Amino acid sequence: MTAAYPSRNHGDRRGQRPELIVLHYTGMANAAVARARLCDSRAEVSAHWLIGEAGIAEALVPETRRAWHAGAGAWQGRGDVNSRSIGIEIANPGDRPFTSRQMDALTELLRGIMSRWHIGPASVIAHSDLAPGRKIDPGPRFDWQRLAHEGLALWPDDGPDTPLSDSLDAIGYPACDEPLRLAAFRLRFRPWAGGPETIADRRRAAGAARSYQEHAQPCPPIST
Template sequence: MADAPKIIDHPSPNFGPRRDGLRPEFIVLHYTAMDTAEAALGRLCDPDPEVSAHYLICEKGRIFKLVDEDMRAWHAGAGTWQGKTDLNSRSIGIELDNRGTHPFSEPQMTALEALLPAIMTRWDIPASGVIGHSDMAPGRKFDPGPRFDWRRLALAGLAVWPDGRQAVGDWATAASRLGYDTDIPEALSAFRARFRPWAKGPQDAEDVRIVTRLTS
């Protein structure tokens, strides 16, 4: 496991209390889709756009803390996971300095691997609770995108990934059990962006095998 990371305080004014007594049960990963970390910091700390996250990790691996974890940052927006809404009140948001067009850097991934375990421990969040923005908002959001290495996180116990065993079942039923809103047509695309980034065409047996292994 990576050493405890050095965290730079860079407070954002964009936050509020978590609603209805909710507490973090998920961690939502994003990419910034901006040219630089400095530009992303500026936007996440600007009151006008009304967006923020708890953390930003730059390409060089520096970690900026923008909002205290017990507060509600404004990163998730509309969406659901496991049938639950108001993901801002239910999650910790981590922005990764990346435009979505290139692989995530080694220093950045190492920093993320150092940051995640402490958050997961503090809030008792399991590996299955680490999700992408696209998972909870299919069709509306696409981050952290197909170039993010979910398998690497899973090998460190920080996310989920299917094993190689065979399985059969119903994709929609299993995907709903995993957390996706399968009433949204783009749910399959969101699922593939995470688990089969370069898959094309209609749903197939490999989609079924993967989601069944993840939920069995």
């Protein structure tokens, strides 16, 4: 694990503190190409951490600073996710599984971040969660169940057959077209599912809503 902070693409947190961790894949050929972009001031993008193919975690931006990784979106009714999150990019073009070394490095990194900032497993989310229809990373190949097994994310049991929209609201998905929210939910909790809404979607979403409510953390006040 390195901590060189080579990216200049960051700013002030605007009175917020990290309360979310957002997981991404780079969508680029390899870690070297991704690192170059995340450190290029012309690109105006960055992340706090980059995990390469060999499982090396590189610190690109100090966690106390606002990295530019989330873009437009919201989670649990709150916008400006960049100001209140830590972004982790995992080197992957988006068309293959994540390596065991990457997942090992991620679990170690998450434990440290969550301990430092008192962030619970319900606050470890996908880029696709906060930006339905705009982002799909870290995608259907990402192993959320492993993170949940390690206490680093949530993976729910199914619940009752209740209205899908109510459950997605309770989980924290932002308001948008329902098909986009369903697709984002499936990327996270029912990877590879497709077609119209089903009872399996509703039951999984109800279970997720219950799990998120049980693990809810109070949000710090928004500074004015």
